[in-house]
Amino acid sequence: MAIDLVTRREWGARQPRGPYSRLTSTRGVKVHYTGGQISPDIVNDHARCVALVKSIQNHHMDGNGWMDIGYTMIACPHQKVFEGRGPGHLPAANGAGLNSGHYAVLGLVGSSGFTQPTDDVLHGILDAVEYLRAKGGAGQEIKGHRDGYSTDCPGAPLYAWVKRGAPRPGGGPVDPPGPHPSFPGRVLTYPPVMTGEDVRTWQGQMRNRGWSIDVDGMYGEASRQVCRTFQREVGLSATGAVDRATWQATWEEPVT
Numbered sequence: 570m571a572i573d574l575v576t577r578r579e580w581g582a583r584q585p586r587g588p589y590s591r592l593t594s595t596r597g598v599k600v601h602y603t604g605g606q607i608s609p610d611i612v613n614d615h616a617r618c619v620a621l622v623k624s625i626q627n628h629h630m631d632g633n634g635w636m637d638i639g640y641t642m643i644a645c646p647h648q649k650v651f652e653g654r655g656p657g658h659l660p661a662a663n664g665a666g667l668n669s670g671h672y673a674v675l676g677l678v679g680s681s682g683f684t685q686p687t688d689d690v691l692h693g694i695l696d697a698v699e700y701l702r703a704k705g706g707a708g709q710e711i712k713g714h715r716d717g718y719s720t721d722c723p724g725a726p727l728y729a730w731v732k733r734g735a736p737r738p739g740g741g742p743v744d745p746p747g748p749h750p751s752f753p754g755r756v757l758t759y760p761p762v763m764t765g766e767d768v769r770t771w772q773g774q775m776r777n778r779g780w781s782i783d784v785d786g787m788y789g790e791a792s793r794q795v796c797r798t799f800q801r802e803v804g805l806s807a808t809g810a811v812d813r814a815t816w817q818a819t820w821e822e823p824v825t
């Protein structure tokens with residue numbers, strides 16, 4: 570489904586105070602909530618979403634002294650996605666030093682009142698994520714604000730969903746069975762450092778499987794080491810090169 574975008578003009582955003590810092594790519598997205606009280610009536614009244622987003626922008630610009638709202642995009646309970654700073658622009662909401670690594674996507678969920686993200690909120694967040702991957706070079710990671718920063722954000726319900734792998738609601742298992750991405754046709758080796766979307770795809774899946782690996786699209790020494798360890802675990806010879814058999818094994822069910 571296409572994203573249901575609420576443009577800045579549509580929600581009546583104030584102009585940013587200056588030019589944005591450019592971002593050409595990120596490792597992915599961090600998910601946020603508003604915290605505080607949100608009336609449960611928001612579910613039946615999109616005008617409340619618009620008012621809330623405007624108040625957040627005012628708070629960020631007038632209270633925090635930021636040049637604009639701190640979020641990249643905002644997902645509401647009507648599966649609409651508000652344009653914040655937008656793709657390609659440095660957000661401010663992740664915390665100092667953490668903004669160039671991830672875009673910041675807010676779900677309109679509070680810490681009292683409306684606290685449980687509905688399916689429409691989750692779809693909206695994922696629509697934003699896909700949009701940022703397509704338009705802003707966002708990588709595969711979906712994390713919570715609290716990952717790497719001391720905060721309760723994005724709250725327990727949203728964070729539990731993030732930790733489950735941020736599945737589409739009603740979409741069945743987190744890792745839906747389906748055709749694996751086909752082997753790219755080249756063996757990923759190091760050295761020299763190989764780069765490309767196939768590298769990123771492999772790294773993303775390894776991270777999904779719980780490996781500690783940067784999803785940066787660069788197959789270097791660290792990726793080779795992860796590959797070797799993985800190959801030993803699954804009984805392949807530990808070449809450190811992602812060949813066809815290793816690629817296939819990356820999408821097989823883990824042996825338990």
Ligand SMILES: [Zn+2]
Nearest residue numbers: 601602714722
């Ligand atoms: Zn946050």
Ligand SMILES: [Zn+2]
Nearest residue numbers: 615618645647
């Ligand atoms: Zn709404």
